[in-house]
Amino acid sequence: MTTLEDTRNNVSSSQSKRPVRKYADEINWADRIRKLSTVGGLALLVIGGTLFVDGFLSSANALGVGQQVSQIGLMALGMTFVLINGEIDLSVGSIYGLAAVVGGLLISGGMDWIPAVLISTAVGALCGLINGVLSVGLRIPSFIVTLGTLSIFRGIALLMTGGQPISLPGQDQNVSEFSLLGQGRLFGLIPMQLVFFIVGIAISWILLHRSRFGFNTFAAGGSEAAARLSGIRVGRTKILGFVLAGVVAAFAGVLGLSFLSYVQGVTGTGMELTVISAVIIGGAALTGGAGTIWGTVIGVFFIGVLQNILNLQGISSFWQTIATGIVIIVAVAGDAALSRKKK
Numbered sequence: 001m002t003t004l005e006d007t008r009n010n011v012s013s014s015q016s017k018r019p020v021r022k023y024a025d026e027i028n029w030a031d032r033i034r035k036l037s038t039v040g041g042l043a044l045l046v047i048g049g050t051l052f053v054d055g056f057l058s059s060a061n062a063l064g065v066g067q068q069v070s071q072i073g074l075m076a077l078g079m080t081f082v083l084i085n086g087e088i089d090l091s092v093g094s095i096y097g098l099a100a101v102v103g104g105l106l107i108s109g110g111m112d113w114i115p116a117v118l119i120s121t122a123v124g125a126l127c128g129l130i131n132g133v134l135s136v137g138l139r140i141p142s143f144i145v146t147l148g149t150l151s152i153f154r155g156i157a158l159l160m161t162g163g164q165p166i167s168l169p170g171q172d173q174n175v176s177e178f179s180l181l182g183q184g185r186l187f188g189l190i191p192m193q194l195v196f197f198i199v200g201i202a203i204s205w206i207l208l209h210r211s212r213f214g215f216n217t218f219a220a221g222g223s224e225a226a227a228r229l230s231g232i233r234v235g236r237t238k239i240l241g242f243v244l245a246g247v248v249a250a251f252a253g254v255l256g257l258s259f260l261s262y263v264q265g266v267t268g269t270g271m272e273l274t275v276i277s278a279v280i281i282g283g284a285a286l287t288g289g290a291g292t293i294w295g296t297v298i299g300v301f302f303i304g305v306l307q308n309i310l311n312l313q314g315i316s317s318f319w320q321t322i323a324t325g326i327v328i329i330v331a332v333a334g335d336a337a338l339s340r341k342k343k
Helices: 004-052 059-084 092-108 113-137 142-161 173-183 192-209 212-222 224-229 234-260 271-281 293-312 317-342
Strands: none
Touching: 004 293, 059 092, 059 192, 059 212, 059 234, 059 271, 059 293, 092 113, 092 142, 092 173, 092 234, 092 271, 113 142, 113 173, 113 234, 173 192, 173 234, 192 212, 192 234, 192 293, 212 224, 212 234, 224 234, 271 293, 271 317, 293 317
16 A cells, blocks of 8 residues: 555655756757757858859869868777777877888888888887877876877987988889879779778777777776776777777878878878867767767868868968867867766
């Protein structure tokens, strides 16, 4: 038999649950609005470019945008794992340049391009491992660690080149084959860099959304304490995230070398800011635990399309930098507002 006291408790319990449901619904709607705003922003850019910019919808321009964003896009895919882990990597631009320098020295020295590419990519993995071990093992904030390694990796690249540019000999058969990675076109139409980006998207999506590693990544970034209690090796997960970011940054550097057949010690300076911006615009949270591969892809193309429209309109690159900065501030403000509501 239900007593009067039981009835009062049930009523009190149902009343206390209503605010919880209300706030949960508000958070879900805020999260959906933020995701839709990124997609909507890209759609508005495409519509605006179509209506007001000559040549924007041409196949040549569309493929050109795809090629231009491919290197940044590959790096952003790796950065997605790092940010979801609740960390950050400011050294990816330096890793990009160091890997390109290593590849340039090896290929210009006569090494076959295949082992040269593998060694260059391994250098990126080593750099990522150093970042992860220093950050996780010594419990130093990744912002500080990667700010330091940014300078270290850049300094190593400058020491290896002696401050002089490296140009690959254009008449060499080995160099000609290597150049196809960055300059070639699949079926004579699709830029190879875009092909690599598409393959990277597929692999990253499987890793993040369909594998145990991806589950561990979200768990480690969402709550380290809860992840550890669940038996997840948080340290190893975060280190692997840094290694993955280093590998794709190095491969992007190899593609850059292949495309230009030229590299110098300062190559890649500032790229880390664009990479992080794309991931944040795509919805990844700076506090960790949130982000998607498709969101990152949208963020990459948002920046690429915006810069393309400004270029076609003949607007100075200085204004492009300002516009990108404004977009970043808006995206981070949205992330901060959503984080406060969740708390």
